[in-house]
Amino acid sequence: MSQRRRRSLALLTSGVLALPLLTGCGAGDDEGGPVAAGPDIAAATRDKVADGGVLRWAVDSLPETLNTFQADADATTARIAAAVLPQLFVLDAKGRPVANPDYLEKAEVVEREPKQVVLYKLNQQAVWSDGREIGAPDFVAQWRALNGKDSAFWTARNAGYERIEKIERGKTDLEVKVTFAKPYADWRSLFSPLYPKQVTATPEAFNEGARGALKVTAGPFGLGAIDKKTGTASLTRNPRWWGQPAKLDTLVLTAVPRAQRPAALASGKVDLAEIDRSGADRIALAHRDAKQGGKGSGGAPAHGPEASMTAAQATLSWAVAFGADEEKALAEAETRKKHVESVKRYADEQTALRKFIVRKSLEPAYTQLAMNGSAGPLADERVRRAVARALNRKELAEIVLKPLGLPAKPVGSHVALAGQQAYADNSEALGGQDTQAAQALLADAGWRRGGKITEPAGAKAGPESAAQDDGKTPEGPGTGNDGLYIVGQEDGSNGDRGAAQGSAEGGLAVAGAFAPGAAGAAQDVPSPVLAPAPFAAQQEALLRAQAAAAATVDDAKDGEEAAEGEDAKDGEGAKDGEDAKDGDEAEDAKDGEGAESADPAKGTPPKQAARTSGAMLAKDGKPLNLRFVLPAGPGSEPLRAVGDRIAQMLRKVGVTTEIKKVADESFFKDHIASGQYDLALYSWPATAYPATDARPIFAKPEPAADGSLLVEQNYTRVGTDHIDQLFDQAAGELDEEQARELMRKADARIWAAAGSIPLYQRPELVAVKPSLANAGAFGLGAPRFQDIGWKKPSTAKGKKK
Numbered sequence: 001m002s003q004r005r006r007r008s009l010a011l012l013t014s015g016v017l018a019l020p021l022l023t024g025c026g027a028g029d030d031e032g033g034p035v036a037a038g039p040d041i042a043a044a045t046r047d048k049v050a051d052g053g054v055l056r057w058a059v060d061s062l063p064e065t066l067n068t069f070q071a072d073a074d075a076t077t078a079r080i081a082a083a084v085l086p087q088l089f090v091l092d093a094k095g096r097p098v099a100n101p102d103y104l105e106k107a108e109v110v111e112r113e114p115k116q117v118v119l120y121k122l123n124q125q126a127v128w129s130d131g132r133e134i135g136a137p138d139f140v141a142q143w144r145a146l147n148g149k150d151s152a153f154w155t156a157r158n159a160g161y162e163r164i165e166k167i168e169r170g171k172t173d174l175e176v177k178v179t180f181a182k183p184y185a186d187w188r189s190l191f192s193p194l195y196p197k198q199v200t201a202t203p204e205a206f207n208e209g210a211r212g213a214l215k216v217t218a219g220p221f222g223l224g225a226i227d228k229k230t231g232t233a234s235l236t237r238n239p240r241w242w243g244q245p246a247k248l249d250t251l252v253l254t255a256v257p258r259a260q261r262p263a264a265l266a267s268g269k270v271d272l273a274e275i276d277r278s279g280a281d282r283i284a285l286a287h288r289d290a291k292q293g294g295k296g297s298g299g300a301p302a303h304g305p306e307a308s309m310t311a312a313q314a315t316l317s318w319a320v321a322f323g324a325d326e327e328k329a330l331a332e333a334e335t336r337k338k339h340v341e342s343v344k345r346y347a348d349e350q351t352a353l354r355k356f357i358v359r360k361s362l363e364p365a366y367t368q369l370a371m372n373g374s375a376g377p378l379a380d381e382r383v384r385r386a387v388a389r390a391l392n393r394k395e396l397a398e399i400v401l402k403p404l405g406l407p408a409k410p411v412g413s414h415v416a417l418a419g420q421q422a423y424a425d426n427s428e429a430l431g432g433q434d435t436q437a438a439q440a441l442l443a444d445a446g447w448r449r450g451g452k453i454t455e456p457a458g459a460k461a462g463p464e465s466a467a468q469d470d471g472k473t474p475e476g477p478g479t480g481n482d483g484l485y486i487v488g489q490e491d492g493s494n495g496d497r498g499a500a501q502g503s504a505e506g507g508l509a510v511a512g513a514f515a516p517g518a519a520g521a522a523q524d525v526p527s528p529v530l531a532p533a534p535f536a537a538q539q540e541a542l543l544r545a546q547a548a549a550a551a552t553v554d555d556a557k558d559g560e561e562a563a564e565g566e567d568a569k570d571g572e573g574a575k576d577g578e579d580a581k582d583g584d585e586a587e588d589a590k591d592g593e594g595a596e597s598a599d600p601a602k603g604t605p606p607k608q609a610a611r612t613s614g615a616m617l618a619k620d621g622k623p624l625n626l627r628f629v630l631p632a633g634p635g636s637e638p639l640r641a642v643g644d645r646i647a648q649m650l651r652k653v654g655v656t657t658e659i660k661k662v663a664d665e666s667f668f669k670d671h672i673a674s675g676q677y678d679l680a681l682y683s684w685p686a687t688a689y690p691a692t693d694a695r696p697i698f699a700k701p702e703p704a705a706d707g708s709l710l711v712e713q714n715y716t717r718v719g720t721d722h723i724d725q726l727f728d729q730a731a732g733e734l735d736e737e738q739a740r741e742l743m744r745k746a747d748a749r750i751w752a753a754a755g756s757i758p759l760y761q762r763p764e765l766v767a768v769k770p771s772l773a774n775a776g777a778f779g780l781g782a783p784r785f786q787d788i789g790w791k792k793p794s795t796a797k798g799k800k801k
Contacts, residue, residue, distance in 0.1 A: 042775075055271055061076060062226060068081050070156055089192055095781070105121040116179070125242035128196050129240050143161055161190065185730060186689040198216055212226065232253065258635060271768065271772065272768045283358055317332060356769060365686055370680045374701075387626075388431075411760060414694065415744075429748040429751040446619045452611070630643045630662070
């Protein structure tokens with residue numbers, strides 16, 4: 001595994017919260033413009049924050065390892081490391097790195113010729129929890145563990161460390177001098193976090209010693225107990241901390257699945273939790289009910305389990321419970337009992353959720369439309385460019401962000417986000433939405449409307465790949481996996497379903513008769529679209545966290561359409577009134593000629609049944625039909641809503657899409673990484689070190705010795721030598737302004753290649769108690785853990801102190 005690949009894998013597997021430790025680059029306050037959305041953390045000066053107290057903070061899971069440089073490190077690993085280990089550079093609110101004065105007095109490039117030399121001047125008070133000074137031995141041990149020369153160290157990322165030639169003590173013990181064999185523009189990314197030499201000095205210590213414990217730390221907090229039974233990891237105030245002391249006594253990281261977080265907040269299990277849109281809606285409804293009461297029209301419950309039961313259902317339930325069939329009566333009585341308990345539990349939770357508010361910003365990650373350029377129609381750059389130019393990216397961003405009250409400006413760069421210094425909107429290198437331009441590109445590539453399509457005689461109309469979704473995912477209405485939905489079939493709207501249906505598309509239908517938000521409650525939901533659940537565990541696996549179980553309103557309809565998808569692909573068969581019968585004959589939609597079936601006695605193969613593509617495009621007897629793979633699990637509703645709208649936009653230019661929903665656990669492994677898709681939606685973390693971190697994502701795939709393709713993290717399989725050269729030049733360019741300009745040029749080339757189309761920055765929604773200060777939705781910035789705490793109670797007027 002290459003060193004670039006290892007570092008990129010770490011980005012994928014460490015979770016989005018790891019990004020503050022992996023981001024930053026240079027100076028120049030005006031570059032990159034303003035952030036799209038700043039942090040929402042109830043910022044308060046330290047004198048307004050009380051000393052002491054406990055904060056229970058929800059995380060996805062307890063860490064498998066406390067070593068951030070190992071392959072199974074995750075978001076919780078990174079959060080713990082940020083609180084208990086040295087971070088030499090931290091991100092400000094614009095996602096730009098600044099030297100951390102708790103550890104550094106200064107860090108700068110002091111020599112460029114003949115070799116790059118960086119001099120670190122350490123804070124003279126900085127010590128490990130065992131009393132030893134932080135110094136050159138710690139730098140040396142970490143470099144030797146991560147430079148890739150000793151395979152005994154099990155490392156997941158090495159980028160930058162392999163360029164170091166030597167590390168030595170400076171004029172004093174507080175100076176560390178790092179000499180590079182090759183220039184490295186992203187030197188600020190190194191040694192954050194910095195581990196004590198006890199962890200990195202030997203392979204044994206590195207591989208196993210820091211997996212379950214960190215005996216020596218150097219942050220505002222130290223690591224306390226990790227209790228797998230209770231699912232908690234406790235961080236306690238560090239008595240040896242030389243900086244401003246932590247306001248909290250204890251920070252308890254508590255593992256809570258995202259779908260269970262509203263209940264965990266209501267029960268007091270956690271005080272702060274990142275949530276999805278359904279959780280944010282519940283909190284909004286709780287506050288509304290506190291002011292207006294929780295009744296809908298006619299005094300009926302406005303939302304929740306009670307609202308999900310219609311009057312007719314209630315009457316039928318009563319009749320069965322008190323009917324003559326004793327077995328059915330007992331079963332229904334038990335169901336009614338559980339329903340009553342569910343109604344009470346929901347009501348109690350809603351009352352408790354009134355104590356919380358939602359702080360919101362935009363995550364340091366963006367969602368993209370990925371196009372697999374390795375084979376099929378999308379191997380032609382003209383087709384990829386046409387797909388991109390058929391998209392209204394502003395509209396797609398608004399689907400997810402506008403209902404949340406967040407800025408819905410499309411992301412204009414693959415390598416940075418607005419506010420970061422490398423950011424520039426280079427989307428014009430591809431061009432904006434233009435239906436005529438898209439159609440012209442497709443025509444130039446040979447795709448025509450009304451083209452003849454040939455299929456094996458006896459085959460039913462529809463795609464050859466009409467298999468159902470991943471078998472590991474449950475099927476049926478409300479599961480989010482209703483089978484294969486072919487956009488463009490049996491659809492006379494040419495991609496527009498009308499305003500009414502369009503709004504329903506973003507709504508929610510929750511499986512289960514008594515589920516919150518089910519039928520009857522849609523009119524009271526604040527917004528028809530949920531915020532996307534992070535891919536934190538996958539993208540790390542970014543991208544990758546589960547949210548409350550729900551599915552889009554038209555999932556059930558899509559399933560029915562797939563089930564009924566035995567009609568002609570373009571609807572011509574239905575129009576002509578002649579469907580294939582028993583696999584023996586087919587009607588040529590264009591010429592009206594019947595196709596003969598195979599004659600087993602004569603050994604003749606079946607003839608090809610011919611039809612036309614109608615309003616859709618075809619070439620060489622095949623329709624322009626793209627497999628659109630989307631995750632089927634709860635929390636992916638926004639991706640599916642965006643995917644549906646993309647499919648409608650593509651239909652307008654004659655492109656048919658087959659939307660296939662697959663199990664979350666197989667989405668990346670079995671489809672994206674393996675190249676089993678044409679179109680897909682997934683997210684990448686932002687980085688201010690694009691020359692290092694983004695290169696594997698956009699590197700040109702290279703053939704391996706066995707004939708396979710080495711793609712690193714370039715799952716679109718689209719790349720060029722020029723793009724690689726620009727990345728390499730930027731990585732070795734010590735003029736920071738010139739390095740950023742090289743990355744902007746690379747980004748423009750990536751846009752022009754049209755393998756990845758950035759859509760929107762992902763929303764960040766965090767439920768907190770209003771009295772919590774300096775915590776919430778951090779946006780592009782990094783938490784300052786020692787300042788987080790509970791606000792001091794306000795002093796009543798006239799009351800003596």
